[in-house]
Amino acid sequence: MANSDNNRRKFFATTLQSVGLTALGGLLWSGYTDEVKASPLVLRPPGALPEDDFLKACIKCGLCAEACVNRDSNKNKDGSNREGTLQMAKGGDHRMIGTPFFIPTEVPCYMCDDVPCVPVCPSGALDMPSLLNEKEELDINKARMGLAVVHKESCIAFWGIQCDACYRACPLMDEAISLEYHQNKRTGKHAFLLPIVHSDVCTGCGLCEQACVTEEPAIFILPVEQATGKAGDHYVKGWDKKDQLRAGNRKLDEIETKNERSEKEASDYLNTEVEY
Amino acid sequence: MSNIKYLLLRRITQITLLVLYFGANAYGWHMLEGTFGASKLFGFIPLADPYTTLQVLATGFVLGADVLLGALIIILFYMVVGGRAFCSWVCPINMVTDLANWLRRKLNLDKEEVNYRFLKRRARYWLMVLGLIVSAVVGVAAFEVLSPITIMQRGIVFGFGAGISVIIAIFLFDLFGVKNGWCGHLCPLGASYSLIGKVSLIRVKHDHEACTNCMECKIVCPENQVLHMINKESISVTDGECTNCGRCIDVCGDDALKFSIRSFGNNKD
Numbered sequence: 001m002a003n004s005d006n007n008r009r010k011f012f013a014t015t016l017q018s019v020g021l022t023a024l025g026g027l028l029w030s031g032y033t034d035e036v037k038a039s040p041l042v043l044r045p046p047g048a049l050p051e052d053d054f055l056k057a058c059i060k061c062g063l064c065a066e067a068c069v070n071r072d073s074n075k076n077k078d079g080s081n082r083e084g085t086l087q088m089a090k091g092g093d094h095r096m097i098g099t100p101f102f103i104p105t106e107v108p109c110y111m112c113d114d115v116p117c118v119p120v121c122p123s124g125a126l127d128m129p130s131l132l133n134e135k136e137e138l139d140i141n142k143a144r145m146g147l148a149v150v151h152k153e154s155c156i157a158f159w160g161i162q163c164d165a166c167y168r169a170c171p172l173m174d175e176a177i178s179l180e181y182h183q184n185k186r187t188g189k190h191a192f193l194l195p196i197v198h199s200d201v202c203t204g205c206g207l208c209e210q211a212c213v214t215e216e217p218a219i220f221i222l223p224v225e226q227a228t229g230k231a232g233d234h235y236v237k238g239w240d241k242k243d244q245l246r247a248g249n250r251k252l253d254e255i256e257t258k259n260e261r262s263e264k265e266a267s268d269y270l271n272t273e274v275e276y
Numbered sequence: 277m278s279n280i281k282y283l284l285l286r287r288i289t290q291i292t293l294l295v296l297y298f299g300a301n302a303y304g305w306h307m308l309e310g311t312f313g314a315s316k317l318f319g320f321i322p323l324a325d326p327y328t329t330l331q332v333l334a335t336g337f338v339l340g341a342d343v344l345l346g347a348l349i350i351i352l353f354y355m356v357v358g359g360r361a362f363c364s365w366v367c368p369i370n371m372v373t374d375l376a377n378w379l380r381r382k383l384n385l386d387k388e389e390v391n392y393r394f395l396k397r398r399a400r401y402w403l404m405v406l407g408l409i410v411s412a413v414v415g416v417a418a419f420e421v422l423s424p425i426t427i428m429q430r431g432i433v434f435g436f437g438a439g440i441s442v443i444i445a446i447f448l449f450d451l452f453g454v455k456n457g458w459c460g461h462l463c464p465l466g467a468s469y470s471l472i473g474k475v476s477l478i479r480v481k482h483d484h485e486a487c488t489n490c491m492e493c494k495i496v497c498p499e500n501q502v503l504h505m506i507n508k509e510s511i512s513v514t515d516g517e518c519t520n521c522g523r524c525i526d527v528c529g530d531d532a533l534k535f536s537i538r539s540f541g542n543n544k545d
Contacts, residue, residue, distance in 0.1 A: 022402045026410060033414045033421050055416045056335035059328060059343060060426060061314035062301070062434060070304035081304070088430055090437030097421060097439070098313075098430055122314045122322055122342035123332065 039095045043102050043204065043221060045086055046109065046143035047118045047126040051223070057125035060098030062088050064117040064126060071116045085109050086117060102145075104206025104221050111140045111171050111205050141172065146204030146221035147228065148177070148197045155218035157193055160184045166195050166219045169211030176202040195219065199228065282522030289365050294432055301433045311429050312366075313420065314343055322346035327404070327468035331417035334408045351472060357520065359473025363459060363466050364521035368428045372443055373459050376450035377498065386455060395454055395461050397501070397517070404464035419464055456498045460517075470516035479538040480524060484510040487532040493524035512538050 037055055045064050048054050068074075069084025076082055085107045089095040100117075102109060115138045118126045133139040148166075152158040170177045175198065182192040195208075197219075204224070209217045237243040293308065300309035306319035315323040324346030332339055354362060364370055380386050410418035420426060424446050427439040450457045459466055482505050489507040494500045502515035503524065525533045 018396075018399075018402060021399075022406055025403065026406050029406065029410045029418060030414055033410060033416060033418050036421055037414065037416050052415065053337065056337040057332065057339070059313045059324070059332055059339075059417070060420055060430075061310035062430065063310045063314070063316065065434065066301045066304075066309055069301065081302075088434040090430065090435060090439045091427070091441065092438030096416070098311075098426060120316075122310075122316075122324070122340055122346065124338075124340040 037096050041223060041226065042095050042099075043104070043146050043206070043223060045100050045102070045117050045126055046111075046115060046140060046145055046203070047121075047128060047131045048145070049125055049127055051225070054125050055096060055099070057123050058096075058099050059123045059125070060088075061122065062098075062100070063120040063122065064100050067116040067120045071112055073110070073112060083107050102206070104209040105217065108206035108210045109143075109145060109203075110207075111143070111203065113140065114138065115140050115143075141201075141203060143203045143205075144224055146206070147199050147224050148202050148204065148206075148208050148219050149222050149227050150195055150197060150219045152194075152218075154214055154216070155195070156214060157195055160186065160190060160192055162193060163213060164193055164195070165211045165213050166208035167193075169207045171205060171207060172201055172203070177208060199224075279526045282526050286365050286521060287371070290368060290371060293366060294368060294429070297429065297433050311426055311433065313426055314346060321349070323350055325465070326351050326472075327407075327465050328417060328420060330408060330468075331411040331419060334411040335415050335417065336412070354469060354472045355475060356477045358476045358478050358518070359469040359471065359516055360466060360519035361476075361478075362469045363463075364519035367425055367465075368432070369425050369443075369446060369463075370459065372428070372447050373450045373456070373498075376447050377456065379451055380455060381495075385451070395457070397461055397499075399461050400464055400467035400470075403462060404467040407464045423465065424458070425463075425465060459519075460498055473516035473518065473520075474514070477538055478520065478535055479512040479514065480518060480520065480522070480533055481512045481536040482506060482510055483532045483534075484508065486530045488530050490529065492527040492529070493533060496523045496527050498523075512536065514538070 042051075044051070044054060045068075049057060065084060065086040065088050068086040069081055071084075074082045074084065083106075085102045086100045087093075087102060089097050089099050089101055091097060093101075095101055115131060118128050118131060118138065121128075128138070131138050131140065131142045133142065150158075150166075155163075157163045164179060167173060167177050167179055177195050177197055180192075180194045180196050182194060184190040184192050204221045206221045209220045212219050233246070236246055296305065296308040297311065297315075299305040300307065307317075309316045309319070310323075312325050313328045314325070317323055322342040322345050324343045326347045329339065329343055329347040332343070357365075407419040422442070424442045427442050431437075431439050431443070446458050450459075454461060482503075484505070484507060487507045491506070493506060494503055497503055498521070499515075499517040499519065502513050502518045505511050505513070520535075522535065525535065
């Protein structure tokens with residue numbers, strides 16, 4: 001009787017110990033994993049799901065990177081392979097380990113017509129349907145790997161110096177980057193040729209960033225989420241018929257906005273100053 | 277030669293697989309592409325690791341059919357050749373921990389064995405379940421973030437970077453820390469293959485009549501609790517933790533151990 005009591009006590013104690021140590025491990029493991037997945041400024045292959053879903057789905061097999069480096073169009077003159085665009089993150093890269101990414105200044109995405117990296121993805125982290133055009137063909141122009149952003153203070157074209165390196169490097173010349181002409185009032189006789197990026201066309205391939213002549217590129221690719229803002233649904237372009245349709249769908253008398261200020265009279269809050 | 281037959285065969289298998297994976301990236305071979313997480317055999321047969329697949333599913337992502345089919349193929353394969361045959365015949369970390377284990381014996385570190393009471397061999401099963409829970413909570417395949425197995429394999433195929441420190445850590449842990457610490461106590465991937473091994477077909481069988489009780493097999497076995505029948509009963513090793521590495525067969529001087537097809541009806545024949 002005493003023996004079986006002892007056994008039971010021992011069983012409960014060791015089970016409790018196992019549960020406790022597992023909980024400890026779980027906390028450490030979750031914390032570590034959550035930290036290492038936090039690297040928002042990373043450029044993914046074409047067709048990649050939004051970063052959160054991508055990190056869930058990527059099985060870290062490397063098939064995309066292998067397809068990229070071994071693509072037929074990626075040969076030196078002697079037939080050997082050039083460096084691939086896609087790298088697999090390893091320890092020290094400060095990106096989620098084992099996931100594919102690219103750095104435009106090292107090797108940008110050359111936007112292959114047959115998009116070899118996407119169909120090989122077994123898990124669906126690279127979403128093939130998102131790259132299909134109306135004819136159900138793979139279309140690299142639909143990729144949104146990132147968005148080119150121009151820092152006009154360091155872009156020498158904005159200084160008035162003639163440079164169109166990014167414009168000419170762009171695979172979608174005059175569509176993703178166009179040149180806008182402005183008069184240079186400082187000299188009175190020259191023109192500014194300003195590179196303007198169009199976010200509805202730019203794929204984020206990074207050829208412009210690689211081509212940029214300044215010491216640190218004045219045009220660079222950021223992940224779409226970090227490079228774009230959002231005006232919100234309540235702004236409607238009254239001069240744009242298509243945009244006006246958005247407003248037309250709403251029933252105005254059903255819209256009611258309630259927030260903290262709704263309780264007050266307009267004169268109560270418009271006349272108070274914000275204190276700094 | 278006969279006492280390292282299976283050891284040699286295992287090393288040849290492990291290195292051949294790594295060479296094929298390396299060639300897929302470096303030379304564009306289509307024999308075996310990808311990594312252990314998911315691969316393609318001969319350019320079209322999908323393969324996927326079952327535990328990795330489970331982790332991705334645990335994050336809530338609905339996986340592509342290729343991965344699910346690949347995991348099924350791998351499960352069926354190891355149900356034939358022995359679940360943890362992956363660990364001893366395929367996994368590159370096995371070469372690291374075997375080296376640590378061999379050095380332990382040479383340096384007499386086994387004699388000074390500290391009894392790590394808190395680290396039990398069943399810890400790996402807790403970690404296996406925990407890995408799925410963490411995957412679900414954080415939204416990323418949790419073991420894949422720190423798995424030395426794929427870190428080492430990707431290191432060989434794509435370059436190591438700082439990942440080499442993980443491999444060194446495992447080596448030091450097994451050499452100076454716990455005997456068979458990683459593979460025998462902690463690795464959740466090995467635990468998942470142990471579950472497959474519980475029902476797999478090819479198993480080591482013991483012949484109690486031929487055994488002279490020299491215990492060489494128990495000294496060399498990385499999971500020697502599975503050899504509980506030595507010089508007691510003529511039965512197969514049925515524990516899932518057995519890796520089918522064949523070291524016990526190699527070192528046995530009495531032909532008392534051999535690979536055989538497991539008989540499910542009656543273990544004694």
